[in-house]
Amino acid sequence: MNHYLWHRFVFVVLRPIAGPIVKRMMGYSCKKQKGPGKPSLIIANHNSDLDPAMVALGFSGHMYFLASEHALRNGFASKLLKFLFSPIPINKVRADLFAVKEMIRKIKGGANVCLFAEGDRSFNGVTSPISISTAKLVKSSGADLITFRLEGGYFTTPRWGAKKRKGRMSGAIVGRYGAEELESMTSSQILNLIENDIYEDAYERQLGRLECFTCDSLAENIETVLYLCPSCNNIGTIKSKGSRFFCGCGLDAEFSETGLLVGEALPFSTITEWDVWQSGKLEEIVENAGNGPICGDEAQRLFEINTAVDNRLVGEGPMSISREVFICAGASFAIGEIAQFAVTGQMTLHMGLKNGATYEIHSAVPRSALKYREIFRVLSLGNK
Numbered sequence: 001m002n003h004y005l006w007h008r009f010v011f012v013v014l015r016p017i018a019g020p021i022v023k024r025m026m027g028y029s030c031k032k033q034k035g036p037g038k039p040s041l042i043i044a045n046h047n048s049d050l051d052p053a054m055v056a057l058g059f060s061g062h063m064y065f066l067a068s069e070h071a072l073r074n075g076f077a078s079k080l081l082k083f084l085f086s087p088i089p090i091n092k093v094r095a096d097l098f099a100v101k102e103m104i105r106k107i108k109g110g111a112n113v114c115l116f117a118e119g120d121r122s123f124n125g126v127t128s129p130i131s132i133s134t135a136k137l138v139k140s141s142g143a144d145l146i147t148f149r150l151e152g153g154y155f156t157t158p159r160w161g162a163k164k165r166k167g168r169m170s171g172a173i174v175g176r177y178g179a180e181e182l183e184s185m186t187s188s189q190i191l192n193l194i195e196n197d198i199y200e201d202a203y204e205r206q207l208g209r210l211e212c213f214t215c216d217s218l219a220e221n222i223e224t225v226l227y228l229c230p231s232c233n234n235i236g237t238i239k240s241k242g243s244r245f246f247c248g249c250g251l252d253a254e255f256s257e258t259g260l261l262v263g264e265a266l267p268f269s270t271i272t273e274w275d276v277w278q279s280g281k282l283e284e285i286v287e288n289a290g291n292g293p294i295c296g297d298e299a300q301r302l303f304e305i306n307t308a309v310d311n312r313l314v315g316e317g318p319m320s321i322s323r324e325v326f327i328c329a330g331a332s333f334a335i336g337e338i339a340q341f342a343v344t345g346q347m348t349l350h351m352g353l354k355n356g357a358t359y360e361i362h363s364a365v366p367r368s369a370l371k372y373r374e375i376f377r378v379l380s381l382g383n384k
Helices: 003-026 051-056 075-085 097-108 132-141 179-183 187-198 202-207 271-287 370-382
Strands: 028-030 040-044 064-068 088-090 113-116 144-151 169-177 238-241 244-247 252-255 295-307 310-321 325-328 331-334 338-344 348-353 358-363
Touching: 003 028, 003 051, 003 075, 040 051, 040 097, 040 132, 040 187, 051 113, 051 144, 051 169, 064 075, 064 097, 088 097, 097 113, 097 132, 132 179, 132 187, 144 179, 144 187, 169 187, 202 271, 271 370, 295 370, 310 358, 310 370, 338 370
Parallel strands: 028 169, 040 113, 040 144, 064 088, 064 113
Antiparallel strands: 144 169, 238 244, 244 252, 295 310, 295 358, 310 325, 325 331, 338 348, 348 358
């Protein structure tokens, strides 16, 4: 049995076994539809680690998925994942031509590929911007395009949350577009089509129905997304416990079962509003920063990534970023040497250097990796 037939066999065997488990666990519902009939690129939004399984449950056919290469370095679990599904590895901090070529190769070979076009789970509940390169991939693949939208995932498994919540999710095909139709469209037109089809604003949808998503630690780890306090404008001072989050300046608020933020004189009622504000405020803070650290965290672990299956501990210690340098565990990196920061999972920070070297930074306690990515974004804009 060749690899493709084996992977199709795995889908046939696991779908009736794992499907009901995933649906019950996530409160998920979807209408399974036939196909894809022709080799297709399936593009969906992304808010849960189980999104691949939930998209797969919407179809009768087999598909390959992309997976961040860090997820393929987790020992036995990663070996099992590769054996059963052979996901296409993709690097988060540098352009990955291998992943693009592998997607096209599988499509040309008659397989379907599912791509989460945002490249990342949303921290604030709104679908992230999609690169024009995704639309160019659609055109160059020669495949049909199917768009699929997942709803309810942000409140069921918020990226920043410590635990899953009991709630409701759904998924459905939004559009089907033939290769001939796509060939006559520009890349910008295809991009607009994808963005419209998979766009999800979790709070906008939630405010129209106010469903409850329950668990016993609703606010815990919310500081991984809310890194800037609106009361004192300090970075990294918010902490959480149970359903509450607070700052040493006196800010005290609650994350409710409906996902709304509740607190006396709190200027925001949603994480989306807060994130829009802190992103803009951070630009002001960075612009006015002196030569010292803009923010920092203690007890970090720095790893150098040597291959897709290996990493080396460089050291342990504090981390900080300033206008000129990023320091972690005793190692210093000039801002000009850094190509990109990315975040995987809740708070693993990835750093890619312009010379091709890549690193991961882990923390034993909740802290925002997002703030480092955003500070670097602002610094990069200032250096252009």
